[in-house]
Amino acid sequence: xxxxxxxxxxxxxxxxxxxxxxxxxxxxxxxxxxxxxxxxxxxxxxxxxxxxxxxxxxxxxxxxxxxxxxxxxxxxxxxxxxxxxxxxxxxxxxxxxxxxxxxxxxxxxxxxxxxxxxxxxxxxxxxxxxxxxxxxxxxxxxxxxxxxxxxxxxxxxxxxxxxxxxxxxxxxxxxxxxxxxxxxxxxxxxxxxxxxxxxxxxxxxxxxxxxxxxxxxxxxxxxxxxxxxxxxxxxxxxxxxxxxxxxxxxxxxxxxxxxxxxxxxxxxxxxxxxxxxxxxxxxxxxxxxxxxxxxxxxxxxxxxxxxxxxxxxxx
Amino acid sequence: xxxxxxxxxxxxxxxxxxxxxxxxxxxxxxxxxxxxxxxxxxxxxxxxxxxxxxxxxxxxxxxxxxxxxxxxxxxxxxxxxxxxxxxxxxxxxxxxxxxxxxxxxxxxxxxxxxxxxxxxxxxxxxxxxxxxxxxxxxxxxxxxxxxxxxxxxxxxxxxxxxxxxxxxxxxxxxxxxxxxxxxxxxxxxxxxxxxxxxxxxxxxxxxxxxxxxxxxxxxxxxxxxxxxxxxxxxxxxxxxxxxxxxxxxxxxxxxxxxxxxxxxxxxxxxxxxxxxxxxxxxxxxxxxxxxxxxxxxxxxxxxxxxxxxxxxxxxxxxxxxxxxxxxxxxxxxxxxxxxxxxxxxxxxxxxxxxxxxxxxxxxxxxxxxxxxxxxxxxxxxxxxxxxxxxxxxxxxxxxxxxxxxxxxxxxxxxxxxxxxxxxxxxxxxxxx
Numbered sequence: 111x112x113x114x115x116x117x118x119x120x121x122x123x124x125x126x127x128x129x130x131x132x133x134x135x136x137x138x139x140x141x142x143x144x145x146x147x148x149x150x151x152x153x154x155x156x157x158x159x160x161x162x163x164x165x166x167x168x169x170x171x172x173x174x175x176x177x178x179x180x181x182x183x184x185x186x187x188x189x190x191x192x193x194x195x196x197x198x199x200x201x202x203x204x205x206x207x208x209x210x211x212x213x214x215x216x217x218x219x220x221x222x223x224x225x226x227x228x229x230x231x232x233x234x235x236x237x238x239x240x241x242x243x244x245x246x247x248x249x250x251x252x253x254x255x256x257x258x259x260x261x262x263x264x265x266x267x268x269x270x271x272x273x274x275x276x277x278x279x280x281x282x283x284x285x286x287x288x289x290x291x292x293x294x295x296x297x298x299x300x301x302x303x304x305x306x307x308x309x310x311x312x313x314x315x316x317x318x319x320x321x322x323x324x325x326x327x328x329x330x331x332x333x334x335x336x337x338x339x340x341x342x343x344x345x346x347x348x349x350x351x352x353x354x355x356x357x358x359x360x361x362x363x364x365x366x367x368x369x370x371x372x373x374x375x376x377x378x379x380x381x382x383x384x385x386x387x388x389x390x391x392x393x394x395x396x397x398x399x400x401x402x403x404x405x406x407x408x409x410x411x412x413x414x415x416x417x418x419x420x421x422x423x424x425x
Numbered sequence: 426x427x428x429x430x431x432x433x434x435x436x437x438x439x440x441x442x443x444x445x446x447x448x449x450x451x452x453x454x455x456x457x458x459x460x461x462x463x464x465x466x467x468x469x470x471x472x473x474x475x476x477x478x479x480x481x482x483x484x485x486x487x488x489x490x491x492x493x494x495x496x497x498x499x500x501x502x503x504x505x506x507x508x509x510x511x512x513x514x515x516x517x518x519x520x521x522x523x524x525x526x527x528x529x530x531x532x533x534x535x536x537x538x539x540x541x542x543x544x545x546x547x548x549x550x551x552x553x554x555x556x557x558x559x560x561x562x563x564x565x566x567x568x569x570x571x572x573x574x575x576x577x578x579x580x581x582x583x584x585x586x587x588x589x590x591x592x593x594x595x596x597x598x599x600x601x602x603x604x605x606x607x608x609x610x611x612x613x614x615x616x617x618x619x620x621x622x623x624x625x626x627x628x629x630x631x632x633x634x635x636x637x638x639x640x641x642x643x644x645x646x647x648x649x650x651x652x653x654x655x656x657x658x659x660x661x662x663x664x665x666x667x668x669x670x671x672x673x674x675x676x677x678x679x680x681x682x683x684x685x686x687x688x689x690x691x692x693x694x695x696x697x698x699x700x701x702x703x704x705x706x707x708x709x710x711x712x713x714x715x716x717x718x719x720x721x722x723x724x725x726x727x728x729x730x731x732x733x734x735x736x737x738x739x740x741x742x743x744x745x746x747x748x749x750x751x752x753x754x755x756x757x758x759x760x761x762x763x764x765x766x767x768x769x770x771x772x773x774x775x776x777x778x779x780x781x782x783x784x785x786x787x788x789x790x791x792x793x794x795x796x797x798x799x800x801x802x803x804x805x806x807x808x809x810x811x812x813x814x815x816x817x818x819x820x821x822x823x824x825x826x827x828x829x830x831x832x833x834x835x836x837x838x839x840x841x842x843x844x845x846x847x848x849x850x851x852x853x854x855x856x857x
Contacts, residue, residue: 140554144554146558192740196739196740196743199739199743201553201554202493202495203739203743205495206495206692206735207736207739209689210732210735210739211732213689213732213735214729214732214733214736217726217728217729221729222790224794330685334561334562337558337561337562338558341558341559387574387577390573390574390575390576390577391573391574394573398573399573401569402565402566402573404562405562405563405565405566405569406566408562408566409547409562409563412547412548412550412559416550416551416555
């Protein structure tokens with residue numbers, strides 16, 4: 111049991127930090143521009159596939175730097191030539207544009223790399239067990255993933271709290287128009303923030319690709335969870351996104367590891383009852399309901415606190 | 426079918442009432458005559474699918490177009506309607522209830538409505554982006570839950586039924602596709618009239634007000650939350666009717682009906698058609714279903730074209746096809762349309778070249794990577810291109826770049842011609 115707790119906590123924190131790499135960019139972009147970027151998970155997928163392709167051409171370490179940069183450039187282009195032109199039609203049009211983009215990116219990726227998973231492997235330099243907990247070998251690559259996401263988190267914190275750029279971004283979170291009045295080139299700030307957000311998503315993709323499955327449906331699988339994270343944490347709140355990321359990461363990882371069901375806790379139902387909704391619910395394991403847990407959380411928070419955990423804005 | 430949401434006309438046309446009923450009458454006659462003109466099995470199936478898509482897209486527009494609520498989970502109502510319809514059909518057949526098939530879509534509607542009544546209150550608490558995210562989450566929740574509750578939703582394979590096992594009506598067994606088509610056509614007509622009538626009720630007008638300015642609606646004493654809740658309920662009901670018809674048409678309901686793909690389809694249909702006019706989603710449903718059926722035979726990457734068309738509409742014509750058409754109405758009335766036509770013709774050629782270039786690029790890449798194992802030869806407008814030859818890549822690049830540059834110049838001239846035509850229309854009092 112304690113082995114399960116240690117391993118699941120490690121994996122859960124890791125998944126949570128990955129989620130935060132994505133949700134932080136999404137939240138900052140949403141707060142500044144009012145655009146909920148539907149294609150954010152697609153940038154994560156692009157990162158994974160660029161990482162895979164570049165790893166094959168020039169090796170993992172250059173790919174680790176180049177792939178996120180490429181994704182960042184794609185993101186900036188989307189902002190400059192797509193969103194900026196759509197802005198005058200309102201937020202719904204912008205949301206729909208990113209929705210169409212997410213759709214198109216998935217199709218392009220499956221057109222180029224196919225619909226089946228690609229062979230994106232852990233680099234040999236990191237392909238060894240880091241340490242052994244009880245009887246389980248914990249892979250070094252996961253520790254590397256954790257280290258990368260934690261250092262990005264710290265870097266983000268320093269940039270946001272200690273630099274002038276961070277000050278502008280923070281100000282724009284709460285008073286976007288005032289920042290414009292103070293003479294900052296809001297258009298360029300938006301483009302750079304969008305680019306950095308996409309690049310972070312791309313980085314998450316590059317490092318998550320070898321560990322999870324790199325496949326053309328990875329964006330549509332992760333995307334909805336990402337939205338749950340930022341709605342749950344409170345739209346526009348970075349600390350909220352952080353807490354929600356960790357919470358959902360941990361909940362999902364623990365749920366997958368647990369095999370219990372009502373039947374195993376209270377004994378099987380009378381077989382004479384026949385199949386019904388009750389037997390379905392009685393026999394379903396916690397691992398099986400893991401995929402729907404985030405959405406249950408979403409419904410709960412909407413009933414209890416509609417603005418999200420740490421959200422303040424009503425929009 | 427005049428516009429439901431556009432600002433009031435500046436000059437009323439004489440005989441508007443006759444024209445209004447005339448359009449509905451023509452639509453009804455067209456629905457009756459269509460299968461007599463195109464009587465092959467394939468076209469009957471297509472018409473049935475298009476009819477269902479029309480109801481589904483119109484129901485979606487109650488949310489998006491009329492109330493301003495963007496939903497990413499509308500297929501939930503559609504799917505639940507389909508499942509309830511299938512269960513009712515099976516129950517009718519098992520217990521010999523005296524309920525003929527044409528009433529089944531009503532139960533589909535009740536299925537969609539029931540979900541809206543239970544979950545809608547929480548979901549419509551907030552509008553805008555949050556509502557969009559909530560519908561996405563709820564959509565995923567229902568789609569995943571349907572795989573867990575196997576006894577109700579039948580797991581991966583779904584639940585089948587037999588539409589001919591129900592009591593017959595007017596001696597019709599509803600076995601042949603033609604009879605199913607007429608059943609669908611009947612429900613298309615009834616639902617379209619009902620949904621149009623809804624836009625003319627005080628509730629329909631309040632929905633528009635909530636879309637445009639919820640704060641002012643509160644000031645005159647209405648709760649926008651309640652209005653959104655009602656709109657959500659009506660949309661859920663008609664989506665359920667569409668789902669019930671699908672269940673009758675295919676004699677099966679499975680979890681794919683509930684999923685994100687179906688929700689995306691209805692969003693595409695409504696938005697491409699145009700959400701600002703009542704007839705927009707009808708156009709969109711016809712076009713998108715037709716494309717879906719037609720493109721799958723032609724290319725393996727047809728969904729990518731869908732995405733590109735959608736992005737193009739969002740960026741350059743957010744009013745959709747209906748918006749583009751209705752833009753020209755004041756010009757036609759003022760008689761200044763002729764000023765614009767030549768510039769359209771000039772712009773058409775490079776735009777077409779650009780589009781062909783994009784298509785050639787996509788098909789070349791698709792055949793080059795050859796993920797579907799179809800060989801490397803692309804057939805475009807009757808010309809074979811070999812995807813592994815550099816000349817093909819060059820041709821595609823030239824078409825895209827040159828087409829784009831020239832098209833941009835010609836579209837600038839279209840804008841100028843448009844401004845001139847609009848000025849004339851304004852002077853004559855046909856345009857605000």
